[in-house]
Amino acid sequence: MSASPVLLDMVPAPSLVGKQLRAKRTWVQYIRQLGDKLTTYVPLVLMAVLAGMTFWLLRLSPVPDEAQAARATPTVPDNYLVNFVARSFDVNGELTAQVAGAAAQHMPQTGELHIQTARITAWGKQGALTRSRSDDAVVNKAQTQFELTGNVVANRTQANSPDFQITSEQLFIDTDLNLMSSQLPVRVLRGVDEIKAQRMVVDNNTGVAQFNDGVEAVVQARE
The missing domain is CATH 1.20.5 (Single alpha-helices involved in coiled-coils or other helix-helix interfaces)
Known part of the structure; x- marks a missing residue:
């Protein structure tokens, strides 16, 4: 089946x-x-x-004000000087600083003067007179702060105080605060004494100088 x-x-x-x-x-x-x-x-x-x-x-x-300010204060120099001498006076007409150089550029953004082969004379407080020279220098708008660089030599004289000379590759001078400082090695001649250090701050108001790092001093005996 x-x-x-x-x-x-x-x-x-x-x-x-x-x-x-x-x-x-x-x-x-x-x-x-x-x-x-x-x-x-x-x-x-x-x-x-x-x-x-x-x-x-x-x-x-940028907001409009910032944009206008940026256009109004360019970062390029607006003036060039050659073999110039500039002087600054206080409100009483007293000479406070004289700046000379082989060439300079004025920076409108900060008001600074960038100088080549600078020769600067500053009249400070208490009759202090500082004459300095350097390869380059930057001076603020008020001519009260001076940043010197390259082969710096500064001589300072003041009544009732020994003359002294500073040599370095960098020196900052503030005539308002009556201070001098350097962040690079310095050699200081004060009368017959000699001091070397890596950094220095001199307060001319008190006559106190502070030297730091690698300090070497030759101090003549006082009678």
Whole structure:
């Protein structure tokens, strides 16, 4: 006897079909809801990003006053001097400083004078007179601060005080504070005494000099 063919019912059960349809509708609804949310929030996100970029650009951009000030005070020299002599006077008409040099540039941004082959004479308090020379110098607008660099030699005289000479590669003189200082090695001759140090600060108001690092002194005996 031949075996009868077995026919399988390939039609899914009604319950399974219903579940598949409901799952399909659920995914479609989820995608639609996601699309609706993206449509709603994407413009807001883009607006926030654009607002942030605008704020960042505004912070980087100078305000009008700063821009005008930058244009009004360029960083390049506005005046050049050759073989010049400049003098400064106080409110009483007394001569306080004389600056001479082979060449100079005036910087409008700071009011400083940058000098080559400088020769500076400063009249300080209590009749002090300081004459100095250097390869280069920077003088502030008020001609009260002098930054000397390169082969610096400064001679100072004052009544009732021994004369002294300073040689160094750098010297800062402040006639308002009556101070002299150097952050580079110095050699000081004060009368017959000689002092060498790596750094120095001299307060001419009190007559006290402070020497630091590698100090060497040759002091002559006093009678």
